[in-house]
Amino acid sequence: MIEVVAGIIYKEDKILIAKRKEGKHLAGYWEFPGGKIEAGETPEASLIREIEEELGITIEVHEHMGDSQFDYDEKQILLKGYVAQYLSGEMYLTDHDAVEWVFPSEFKNYVFAPADLPFIKILTYEPPKTQPRRHLI
Numbered sequence: 001m002i003e004v005v006a007g008i009i010y011k012e013d014k015i016l017i018a019k020r021k022e023g024k025h026l027a028g029y030w031e032f033p034g035g036k037i038e039a040g041e042t043p044e045a046s047l048i049r050e051i052e053e054e055l056g057i058t059i060e061v062h063e064h065m066g067d068s069q070f071d072y073d074e075k076q077i078l079l080k081g082y083v084a085q086y087l088s089g090e091m092y093l094t095d096h097d098a099v100e101w102v103f104p105s106e107f108k109n110y111v112f113a114p115a116d117l118p119f120i121k122i123l124t125y126e127p128p129k130t131q132p133r134r135h136l137i
């Protein structure tokens with residue numbers, strides 16, 4: 001099982017999503033940027049490193065949102081999602097073909113890597129509208 005960390009990186013109310021580069025595993029799918037956790041590294045440190053290496057920006061890592069396990073046949077991954085905050089830096093692309101800052105309500109316009117779907121579900125959850133209370137008399 002490969003442990004991968006992914007950042008749900010906020011800048012105000014928008015979240016950073018990135019499109020996997022042509023030629024890579026899951027090319028063309030959108031993901032939350034991150035990468036493989038190296039031996040001896042905490043997920044938080046790994047996320048800061050990956051985001052700096054791949055996108056050139058500095059982030060601050062907040063809470064662990066949860067883990068998503070997915071079997072891609074060729075590899076099994078454990079995707080560890082962390083909420084993070086954009087701090088500084090001008091973004092450049094190395095491992096992605098595109099990036100976007102989007103509101104969760106816009107996620108439906110993008111096709112995400114299957115392992116990311118539990119995170120999408122949580123981020124787009126809307127509580128059911130409660131019915132006005134009616135009193136029987």
Ligand SMILES: Nc1nc2c([nH]c(=O)n2[C@@H]2O[C@H](COP(=O)(O)OP(=O)(O)OP(=O)(O)O)[C@@H](O)[C@H]2O)c(=O)[nH]1
Nearest residue numbers: 004006024025026031032033034035036077113115116
């Ligand atoms: N970073 C990232 N990887 C994800 C996500 N969802 C998902 O299934 N993955 C998968 O997790 C694995 C690790 O991602 P990676 O970006 O570090 O690895 P990679 O494909 O660049 O591998 P490589 O660097 O060995 O070529 C990939 O197989 C990738 O498809 C996600 O939201 N973020």
